[in-house]
Amino acid sequence: MTNAKNNRRNVKKVLSTIGKSEESNINPASSLEVFDMGESATWIQQLVQRKERAQRQGKDKLALKLDKEINSAKTEQRKREKEVAKDAATDSPTEVTDSEDDDDWDTLGASAPPYRLVPAEEYSGFMELSVRRGPPPTDQRRKGRIVKRLPVRLIGERGTPVYGLTEEACLWRKKTRMSVGEEGWQKLVKDPKITASTFCLIGGQFKDVAKGSATSLFARMTMMNLASLVPDAQAKMLAEEALSCGQALTGALADFCQHRHLDNVKQPDVKGGASTIQLFDIGDDQDAEDLETMMEIPKLETQKKGVRRVRD
Structure with missing residues (x-):
């Protein structure tokens, strides 16, 4: 009986010694435990649990020390998170510069941007091209910091190999505003989501899709055929919109229409004050074969598709 009591006393002494040792010999957290990515939250949770346990046991000094830790x-x-965010911003494809170092607005020359960006009719949340009617807004020069390179999200359209798929790409301000103007560029900065055909028609290239990676989804699905990202119906609609405004087909749109043999696009013919409509054949260029090789745009069979209404 006496031996049992002595054993219990010895156990109490050992437990008491352990408690005092725990209270007086708490090692400060090493920098590795605090800074290690993905483990900071776990370490803090462990400290919180130890603090709560100390409070339940009435160890106020230990709880206070843990609270400081x-x-x-x-x-x-928080400091580490800021550093990580700063590093991520440095690696971002978005490029910002001062307006004083940027090219002048006058580099657009006398030609007004042929397109404007409007909400896509079929793809909610994305923008697509519409032919510009009238001059662009004046005094579009920006002051202060401006975005020169912008990451955007593309969506594949109906009638193309990438229908419904999305991929990241980059656009450059200098080239993009030649097509959609400065106000179009500012729309993209606020909401960088466009259709794949829009990306192509304003001068986008596969090297700008997915950072030029050979594993680009759009490049694989189209076998590097940039023209296949533009549906026939979309190209035809834009062509008829442009011609109805008295604008000639130029740039990528003219090339796409030519190589798709969209020879039934109607062009207004004004003679002697009278306005008539004639068929505009853009598929009989003698140099089409050479141009096709340069553009890497194969001739495709004409698809008979309806044309959407002309947008105001």
């Missing part, structure tokens, strides 16, 4: 760990975690 928790605050210190949280501060270091």
Whole structure:
């Protein structure tokens, strides 16, 4: 009986010694435990659990010491998160510069941007091209910091190999505003989502899709055929919109229509004050074969598709 009591006393002494040792010999958290990516939150949770346990056991000094460690760990975690965010911003494809170092607005020359960006009729949340009617808004020059390179999200359209698929790409301000103007560029900065045909028609290239990676989804699905990202119906609609405004087909749109043999696009013919409509054949160019090789745009069979209404 006496031996049993002595054993219990010895156990109490050992437990008491362990408790005092725990309270007086808490090692400060090492920098590795606090800074290690993905483990800061876990370390803080462990400290919180130890603090709660100390409070339940009435160990106020230990709880206070743990509370200081928790605050210190949280501060270091926030500092680390800011550093990571800063590194991510440095690696971002978005490029910003001062307007004084940018090219002048006059580089657009006398030609007004042929397109404007409008909400896509079929793809909610994305923008597509519409032919510009009238001059662009005046005094579009920006002051202060401006975005020169912008990451955008593309969506494949109906009638193309990438229908419904999305992929990231980059657009450059200088080239893009030649097509959609400065106000169009600012729309993209605020909401960088466009259809794949829009990307192509304003001068986008596969090298700008998915950072030029050989594993680009759009490049694989189209076998590097840039023209296949533009549906026939979309090209025909834009061509008829342009011609109805008295504008000649130029740039990528003219090339796409030519190589798709969209020879039933109607062009207004004004003679002697009278306005008539004639068929505009854009598929009989003698140099089409050479141009096709340069553009890497194969001739495709004409698809008979309806044309959407002309947008105001």
